[in-house]
Amino acid sequence: ATLDAAALTMMSQRGQFKGCVVDGPLALDNAVSVEASRHKGISSPAAGQADILMVPEIESGNVIYKAMVYFGNIKSAGVIVGARTPIVLTSRADTPESKLNSMAVAVLMAARKK
Incomplete structure (x- = not known):
């Protein structure tokens, strides 16, 4: 890392x-x-x-993400970058808002690639 x-x-x-x-x-x-x-x-x-x-790997990212969500009350979106298309990555415990944010960010990223 x-x-x-x-x-x-x-x-x-x-x-x-x-x-x-x-x-x-x-x-x-x-x-x-x-x-x-x-x-x-x-x-x-x-x-x-x-x-x-x-972050160097998904486990570290997950720890930081969960800490920010549960202790920092942040708005979040989970998207993996670097693939041919953005990949939405959400947690089963994510709120509907976080899942919607993730999809919105992925759509915006895909549109920028065109």
């Missing part, structure tokens, strides 16, 4: 991703909390500003 994050960061620095800032690896607190990243001396344009969190 650390090597993947470093590779994606390097690709971003070379301009391979347009319209976004990619940085990592960053610990969760440094990715989502400006205060934590300042306290730890993290100097990154993404520190504390993350809109998207990438």
